[in-house]
Amino acid sequence: MDILISGASVAGPALAYWLRRHGFNPTIVERAPQLRDGGHAVDFRGDVHLSILRKMDGVLPAIERAQTGMGATWTVNAAGKKIARMPADLFAGDIEIQRGDLSRILVDASDTEYIFGDSITGMTEDADGVTVTFERTPPRRFHLVIGADGLHSTVRALTFGPESRFAKYLGLYVAIFRMENYLGLDHLGLSHTAPGRLAAYYSARNNTEARAMFFFGSEPLTYDRRDVEHQKRLLREAMSGVGWEVPRMLREMERAPEFYFDSVSQVHVDRWSHGRITLLGDAAWCASPLSGVGSGLALVGAYVLAGELAAARGDHRVAFPRYEQLMRPYAARAQKSGEGIAGMMVPEGRFMTWMMRQSQRLMPYTPGMSLIAKSARKTAEAITLPEYPVGSAPRPRPSGRAS
Template identity: 50%
Template sequence: MTNATVLISGAGIAGTALAYWLRRHGFKPTVVERAPEIRDGGYKVDIRGAALEVVTRMGLREDIRKHRTDVRGGSVVNAAGKRVASMDGDTFGGRQGEDAEILRGDLNRLLYEAAAREVEYLFDDSVTGIDEGDSGVTVTFASGRVQDFGLVVGADGLHSATRALAFGDEARFVRDLGYYVSIFSVPNHLALDRWELTYVGPGRTALTYSTAKDAGAKAMFLFASAPLEYDRRDRAGQQRLLADAYAGEGWEVPRLLEAMDGAPDFYFDSLSQVRMDRWSTGRVALLGDAAYCASPASGQGTSLALVGAYVLAGELAAAAGEHAAGLSAYEREMRPFAERNQELGPANIKRMVLRSAGQVRISMAMLSLLSRLPGRDRLMAKAVEPIHRAATAITLKQY
């Protein structure tokens, strides 16, 4: 691009990774983030396949290994707390070989520190207006600041404000899968030592886990539901919906729910995907969940963000000043990979949340049997093969 300045909206995994790669290719990225600083903590995420190669090319692979969650294993429990089946951490998490599991905040901090000194960050601010001209984009910020950029990239998640400004209402692009998810920190009252416990009831699943270097624990809830009406800024209302969804549920669910009022990181949203015919318009492009959210059920959101950032920056650099050509090439490279990984979401969630009591009973019996079979590890590896085929369904160029 003649104007090499790029505004990135969102300092999550996609945004921080893109800032790193753009700077490597000689661009001048600026990142705007609504939060007052880079967000730490968060839930655990996996880095697989092509994404592992991306972090290797960033020189971060060993740092990521040092920050692994080190979860030793996991168990499925029944309503009485009895362990029906237990597996080692990699088998339970569907990981193979060099796959790495890390807390989202730890990964984001590593990405941020890798390029922070060379990238301008505007914290506690957001984009409220985009006015595209012949040679650039004039951006208005919530703070009142107005600035021109050569390109704007929305890396601001499922409910992207950048997408709404450039493409229209999210109802046109966000596809609800029929489930909701909530995640937040809880006290480790079960004294879990890098272990995960999962309880499955009809139409609703609850789990809790502890990781290395964290004295507390995390709780995660997944439940099936028709579309719910709620304000995304109304935390109390979201907590009421979650409590209603799990009313009368057994195991440790009531105690885990008690912790949500005081949790500093309460998160609640639909399990949804983003489907778009195109990821750019003029000088505005989308990246990560804003463009092709696969949903947390896919297990590939972080990998899609890392690979997408690498490809977008690389194709813009390869286009040598022609932003339209670079954005078009980015979509050609990424769309098959994104779509392959999006296929995982609907299939995985049906295994994670079982709709009926009959399905739960059959699943518990099968898990109990599987855990005792001598070929268990081989069978489990075969079960997660679709994830690994999707994770490697792109050949990364050397830009």
């Protein structure tokens, strides 16, 4: 069976890996002209995530080789004085890796056809398959189409309607970019909070570079997602007056090789599937960057979706509802935790900011820190994974055409 996946980040290549293992024939279309490098750090935590990674040939050792090995993150005041230490497992889980490095490892393992620099423009379904049109590639037929194309999913928009119906804005914006590790941090993070704003600096790729990350509270902003200069201007305005390293970091932004800016939002869709089309990863259930389990959810969803398709011998009418039944409570729990964190992340006003600093100071002496880490682990482990024997699905057709 020929299966088209839109999106080559985490969910897409992980799904392609499992589909190949079960004997399906996946193709991935990715809008970016090449694999998107760098980005932010993502992590896996708990037995559920690790048990899937262990089943994937060579993937866990490759992740271990590329892991960030991050240590603690310190909160600092405007003068850079360290206030409170937050241990690595609060953010880094059991194993942490740059999202770009993870994508590369999954793509290498997936043994799949990739079409870069293209996007689906239309899908017409009939009894036997889906005719898909693209911006560049000539139309092609597939048996199934999977939208693993993130928060701003095209497959979701074409199938279920505009993003505004499904996106829930959590009141914050996030920006992240790569810069020189000019503070010379050694596997260390620093973060500084001002009313309504947070700036963080952490070393990356064995201290050879660093990431600047910013969160700020705002009413919804209107901007073009392709207009990076406008996004940088919005960030500069939002962070103006914040001390510490922020002015220098914003100067570094001007020569940053990559820049990410987006709202902190969730995706809530009543049903993930329609006919031969279904959604996976952030496209289906984005829990927001604050949940800390987005990449783990994408990995688990890919494993379950491919496994259910194999168990149903490719019958999407059986597999898609079963996949949704297994994944929905798990995703909903992660969404709830993401939402809770958004409210606490960047307190408004001087008093609340002061309160947060005091509680961070006290945290190492209270159960708070370990409770937060335990709760993230519980969220990551809140699913019982079925076993899906590999090799139970129909073998790929040599013709490459749906029939």
